[in-house]
Amino acid sequence: MFQVIDGDITSPKGFKASGVHIGIKKRKKDMSLIVSDVPAEAAGVFTTNKACAAPVIVSRENIASGKAQAIVVNSGNANACTGKQGYEDACKMVKAVAEELNLSPEDVLVASTGIIGVPLPMETVLPGIKTATAALSYDGGYAAAEGILTTDTDVKKVATVVEIDGKKITIAGIAKGSGMILPNMATMLSFITTDAKIEGGFLQRLLKDTSDRTYNMISVDGDTSTNDTVSVMANGMAENKTLDENHPEIGKFIEAFYYVNEYLAKTIVKDGEGATKFLEVEVINSRTFEEGKTVAMSILNSNLVKTALFGEDPNWGRIICSIGYSEADLDIEQVEVFLGNNDKLLKIVENGQGTDFDMEDMENMLKSKELRIVVDLHVGVEGAKGWGCDLSYDYVKINGAYST
Structure with a gap:
C-alpha cells in the first residue's frame, strides 16, 4: 500500500528545513526550522503535564486556527517552569521567525527541549533564528533532525510514499526523545510533514487517534515531560483530491501515516537512555x-x-x-x-x-x-x-x- 524511502521532513514537496549550532549547547546543533512554501493545514497534540512549558502554551494557541507554515525548535533549554518571561520569550521566537519569513506570527509553531527551569538565552536565540533562516534548504531535513536532539544517540527520521488519485503523496517525520518518556497525548518532540491535500478537522482527529495508539503506547521511564509535542503540517502540494473520511483511498493514507508515527515512537524507545533491551x-x-x-x-x-x-x-x-x-x-x-x-x-x-x-x-x-x-x-x-x-x-x- 505504501513504500518506505530513505528520506526526512524535506522529502514531501514544498518543505525546507535547517539545523544549526547557535550556542545554546557547546558544540552540537541546537536550533531547527521547518518551513512550508505555502500555508498548510496543521494539527497538534501536546503534553497533559500541568507544568507544561511556555512553547507548548504558545503552540496550542497558534494551532487553534488549524493552519501553520513554520515550526521553530531549540534544544538544550526546555523553556519550562520559566513563568511570564518564558511565555514572552516563546512569543519572541515566534515573532522573529514570522519577521524573517514574512509570515503572520499565528502561523508559526514553537517547541523547546532540554533543561527545565532555566531562562532562554535570548541574546543567543534571536540571532540564531536568523542563522537558521539563512540555512533553510530543500535538503535540510537531516540537519533539522540533528538540531532537535538532547540525550539521543542518533537522529530519528522516516519517510513513506503512497499513491492516491494517481498522485505521489509523501509523508515524513523526525523525532527526538530517549528519556522522560511516558507520553499522554504526545511524545517528546515529533514533527510530521506531508504534501497531501487533506481536510484540517480530519487531520486533527487522525493525529489524535494515531497518537493514542503509538506515542501514548510507549514508556522509557514513566515520566511525562513538560514539553511533549507532536505536530503535523500538510501543504497540499501533491495536488490530490482533498482527503477526508469519505475519500475512497483514505485507508492507504491512514496506513502510511500510522506507520510513520509508530516507527518514530518505537525508535524513541529503542534509544531509551541506557536501554539494552x-x-x-x-x-x-x-x-x-x-x-x-x-x-x-x-x-x-x-x-x-x-x-x-x-x-x-x-x-x-x-x-x-x-x-x-x-x-x-x-x-x-x-x-x-x-x-x-x-x-x-x-x-x-x-x-x-x-x-x-x-x-x-x-x-x-x-x-x-x-x-x-x-x-x-x-x-x-x-x-x-x-x-x-x-x-x-x-x-x-x-x-x-x-x-x-
Whole structure:
C-alpha cells in the first residue's frame, strides 16, 4: 500500500528545513526550522503535564486556527517552569521567525527541549533564528533532525510514499526523545510533514487517534515531560483530491501515516537512555482497547519488570504482579502470559500461576535485544500493543549527571 524511502521532513514537496549550532549547547546543533512554501493545514497534540512549558502554551494557541507554515525548535533549554518571561520569550521566537519569513506570527509553531527551569538565552536565540533562516534548504531535513536532539544517540527520521488519485503523496517525520518518556497525548518532540491535500478537522482527529495508539503506547521511564509535542503540517502540494473520511483511498493514507508515527515512537524507545533491551507488550482478548492499554502500560512502566529484563531474568511473578495492580477488570486465574523474542514465545503463566517452562530455552531467548510479552486476558476480542525498554545502570548515570 505504501513504500518506505530513505528520506526526512524535506522529502514531501514544498518543505525546507535547517539545523544549526547557535550556542545554546557547546558544540552540537541546537536550533531547527521547518518551513512550508505555502500555508498548510496543521494539527497538534501536546503534553497533559500541568507544568507544561511556555512553547507548548504558545503552540496550542497558534494551532487553534488549524493552519501553520513554520515550526521553530531549540534544544538544550526546555523553556519550562520559566513563568511570564518564558511565555514572552516563546512569543519572541515566534515573532522573529514570522519577521524573517514574512509570515503572520499565528502561523508559526514553537517547541523547546532540554533543561527545565532555566531562562532562554535570548541574546543567543534571536540571532540564531536568523542563522537558521539563512540555512533553510530543500535538503535540510537531516540537519533539522540533528538540531532537535538532547540525550539521543542518533537522529530519528522516516519517510513513506503512497499513491492516491494517481498522485505521489509523501509523508515524513523526525523525532527526538530517549528519556522522560511516558507520553499522554504526545511524545517528546515529533514533527510530521506531508504534501497531501487533506481536510484540517480530519487531520486533527487522525493525529489524535494515531497518537493514542503509538506515542501514548510507549514508556522509557514513566515520566511525562513538560514539553511533549507532536505536530503535523500538510501543504497540499501533491495536488490530490482533498482527503477526508469519505475519500475512497483514505485507508492507504491512514496506513502510511500510522506507520510513520509508530516507527518514530518505537525508535524513541529503542534509544531509551541506557536501554539494552527493546520490549513489545501485546495484550489480546481484552474487552476494549483502553483495557488492553491499561494492562500493557502497567507492565511497561514496572521498574521491577524492567530491571528483570535487564538482568535477563524470566521473573514471571513481577509481570503478573504488574497486571494485577493495573486496575483493569480481569480474573487473574484466566490470564495467560507468554514471554520470548520475535522468533519464539514460551507460556510462563497459565491460570494465574507459573508454568513449567524450559529455563535454558528461556535464558537463551532473553539474550535477544528485542523481547516480547503477550498477555491473553480471555475476556473479550479487543487488544492493544505498546513498547518500552529495560532499566539499566546507565540510565541512572545519565540522569544523575544530566544538568551538568
